[in-house]
Amino acid sequence: MRFVVNPRMTPPFFEEILACWAEVTNAGGAVGFVPPVEPDDIRPTAERALARTGSGLPGSGGSPDAADTLLAGLDDDGGVASLLILADNGSGLRAHWRWVLRVMVHPKHQGRGYGRELMLAADDAARSLGLEALQLTCRGGTGVDGFYASVGYREVGRVPRSIRVAPGDERDEIYMIKWL
Structure with a gap:
């Protein structure tokens, strides 16, 4: 698996994220919804969450100055295997840490250590942003x-x-909390 910080958000990639989110929820994952869900049930929440990231929404081109960071784990075929968001807390007094939100590993990849890899990649991404801690x-x-x-x-x-x-x-x- 390879990790990408703020990947380019194309319409197909956005749909893959929605499908992953729905499948994680339907497999019992605690990512903001209660099963059963369809991707369209998640769409409004995903749009709000991803619009704040450097990836942005499809067609937006994203923003390198965005408040939040999307971290995506891609499988060998380039598909969404895992993802999470490092969310800004909106306070200058708390600028040294981020919230970790929407942690998910696609059900077809669970049990392979991808969750651990995702969390360790989040540590690396946070350090590259100069952060000292992550909370969830x-x-x-x-x-x-x-x-x-x-x-x-x-x-x-x-x-x-x-x-x-x-x-x-x-x-x-x-x-x-995790101190980095």
């Missing part, structure tokens, strides 16, 4: 906090029952 939140009850701990994140807080997956199914939101 994850949904309790999924076990993914253990994965993040294995790549150097530590839990710094938790908000009980703040994520409602379904009526009667509330999960903790777990806050984690």
